[in-house]
Amino acid sequence: MTGSRCASVALWLQARMANHRSSLVSAPASAKTRRAKSKIPKVGFVSLGCPKALVDSERIITRLRSEGYQIAADYDGADVVVVNTCGFLDSAKAESLDAIGEAIASNGRVIVTGCFGVEEARIRAAHPGVLAVTGPHQYERVMEAVHDAVPPLHDPFVDLVPPEGFRLTPRHYAYLKISEGCNNRCSFCIIPALRGDLTSRPSNHVMTEAEKLVRAGVKELLVISQDTSAYGLDIKYATSPWKGQPLAARFLDLCDALGDLGAWVRLHYVYPYPHVDAVIPLMAEGKILPYLDIPFQHASPAVLKAMRRPAHQEKSAERIAGWRKVCPDLAVRSTFIVGFPGETEADFAILLDWIKETRLNRVGCFKYEPVEGAKANELPGALPEEVKEERWHRFMAAQQAVSEALLAEKVGREIDCIVDEVDADGALCRSKWDAPEIDGSVFLNGDGNLKAGDIVRAKILHADETDLWGERVG
Numbered sequence: 001m002t003g004s005r006c007a008s009v010a011l012w013l014q015a016r017m018a019n020h021r022s023s024l025v026s027a028p029a030s031a032k033t034r035r036a037k038s039k040i041p042k043v044g045f046v047s048l049g050c051p052k053a054l055v056d057s058e059r060i061i062t063r064l065r066s067e068g069y070q071i072a073a074d075y076d077g078a079d080v081v082v083v084n085t086c087g088f089l090d091s092a093k094a095e096s097l098d099a100i101g102e103a104i105a106s107n108g109r110v111i112v113t114g115c116f117g118v119e120e121a122r123i124r125a126a127h128p129g130v131l132a133v134t135g136p137h138q139y140e141r142v143m144e145a146v147h148d149a150v151p152p153l154h155d156p157f158v159d160l161v162p163p164e165g166f167r168l169t170p171r172h173y174a175y176l177k178i179s180e181g182c183n184n185r186c187s188f189c190i191i192p193a194l195r196g197d198l199t200s201r202p203s204n205h206v207m208t209e210a211e212k213l214v215r216a217g218v219k220e221l222l223v224i225s226q227d228t229s230a231y232g233l234d235i236k237y238a239t240s241p242w243k244g245q246p247l248a249a250r251f252l253d254l255c256d257a258l259g260d261l262g263a264w265v266r267l268h269y270v271y272p273y274p275h276v277d278a279v280i281p282l283m284a285e286g287k288i289l290p291y292l293d294i295p296f297q298h299a300s301p302a303v304l305k306a307m308r309r310p311a312h313q314e315k316s317a318e319r320i321a322g323w324r325k326v327c328p329d330l331a332v333r334s335t336f337i338v339g340f341p342g343e344t345e346a347d348f349a350i351l352l353d354w355i356k357e358t359r360l361n362r363v364g365c366f367k368y369e370p371v372e373g374a375k376a377n378e379l380p381g382a383l384p385e386e387v388k389e390e391r392w393h394r395f396m397a398a399q400q401a402v403s404e405a406l407l408a409e410k411v412g413r414e415i416d417c418i419v420d421e422v423d424a425d426g427a428l429c430r431s432k433w434d435a436p437e438i439d440g441s442v443f444l445n446g447d448g449n450l451k452a453g454d455i456v457r458a459k460i461l462h463a464d465e466t467d468l469w470g471e472r473v474g
C-alpha cells in the first residue's frame with residue numbers, strides 16, 4: 001500500500017512540471033545533448049502529513065528542480081529518496097517510520113525531513129541507515145544532504161545559477177556562514193528568539209561551499225555566524241568526510257582545513273573562550289589571517305554580567321596579551337556598547353582603562369538602544385541620552401589615540417594588501433588586519449595598473465588614525 005506513496009507524489013509533481021515545462025524556452029540542442037550525455041541526478045520524494053508539510057515539500061522540490069535534479073517516479077529510478085515526515089500524532093509517527101523503512105528497503109539511500117525529524121534519535125534507532133535527518137522548514141539542510149548523497153550537475157551553458165550560488169559581495173571576497181542561531185542569551189539581543197539555538201553546518205558542507213567559492217575566484221573568505229567559536233557544539237563536533245578523511249565540526253579543525261584552500265581566511269564573531277587559543281598558532285604560521293573579530297561589548301564585570309555575555313568571566317586582557325606573544329601581528333577588532341542600563345561612571349572608567357591597556361586595533365562603539373522584546377529593557381538604571389552621548393565621545397577619543405599609535409607603528413613595514421577597487425587616483429586596498437566594510441584601507445595612490453582581488457606587496461609610507469598609505473614594492 002505504502003509503495004504507492006512515492007509514485008503518487010512523484011506523478012502529482014510530474015503533472016505540474018509538464019505544464020510548467022511547456023512554457024519554458026527550449027535549451028539549445030548542443031546543451032541538451034551535453035545534458036543527455038551526463039547522468040541527471042534523480043530524487044524520489046515521499047510527502048506525508050498536513051498541507052504545511054506539503055508546502056515544505058513543494059519548496060524543497062522547487063529547489064531541487066532549480067538545481068537541475070529530476071524527480072523520480074519510483075524508488076528504483078531514484079539516486080536518493082527524501083521522506084518528508086509527519087510527527088503530529090503517534091499514529092502519524094508510526095506511519096512515518098513505516099515510510100522511511102519502505103524507502104530504505106526499496107532504495108537504500110534515504111534523507112528524512114519534516115516534523116518527525118526533530119526526533120532524530122528515535123528515527124536512527126529504528127533505521128540506522130538513514131543518510132541525514134532534519135527538522136521542519138530546514139530546506140537548506142535538506143539540500144545539503146541531497147548534495148552530499150548525489151551532487152548536482154552543473155552546466156554553465158544552461159544553468160542559471162553558478163555552482164557557488166549568487167553573491168552580493170564583490171567577486172574577490174565572500175562571507176561563509178558556518179552556523180545559524182545562538183545558544184547564548186545576551187540580555188540586549190533578540191537573535192536567539194528570532195533564529196533559534198545554535199545549528200552548525202556539517203564541516204564538509206562548509207568546506208564544499210568554501211572550495212566552490214575559491215574556485216570561482218574568491219580570494220578572501222569571511223567566516224561568520226552568531227558565535228563562531230561555538231561551532232559544532234550542537235552536533236557534538238561530528239565528523240564528516242572531506243577529501244577522503246574525517247573532518248570534525250570543530251572550530252580549530254575547520255580553521256585548519258579552510259587554511260588549506262589558498263585563500264585569505266578571516267574570523268568574525270569569535271568569543272574569547274580558552275579553546276580559541278589553539279587557532280592563534282595557525283595565524284602565526286600564516287595559515288589563516290592574524291585577525292579576530294570579538295564583540296566584547298564591555299569590560300566592566302558588573303555590566304557584562306547584566307548583559308549576560310558569554311565568556312564574561314574570562315580574563316580577556318590577559319588572554320589577548322597571551323595571543324600577541326604567540327602572534328605579535330594579531331589584529332583584534334571589537335564592538336562595544338556604552339550607556340547600558342545601570343552602567344556607572346566607575347564601570348565606564350573600567351572600560352576606558354581596558355581599551356587603553358589592550359590596545360585593540362579596530363573598534364566600533366554603539367550607544368545603548370532598547371530593542372523590543374529584549375530582557376535588558378526590564379533592567380533598572382536606564383541612562384539619559386546625554387550621558388550615553390558624552391560617554392560615546394570619550395570612548396571614541398580614547399580609541400582614536402590607540403588606533404593612531406598602532407597604525408603609526410606600521411609605517412616603514414612591507415605588507416601584503418588585497419585590492420578592493422581601482423580608479424583614476426590609484427588602488428584602494430586592505431591589509432590582513434582589515435576586514436571589508438568595517439575596518440580601514442591602504443591607499444596606493446597613482447597605482448592604477450591593478451585589479452580587484454590582486455594581492456600585492458606594499459611599503460607603508462604614512463598613517464593616520466584610520467588608514468594607511470603606501471607604494472607597491474617587488
Ligand code: SF4
Nearest residue numbers: 182184186189191226
Ligand atoms: S549578542 Fe550574539 S552571542 Fe549574544 S545572544 Fe545575541 S547573537 Fe548570541
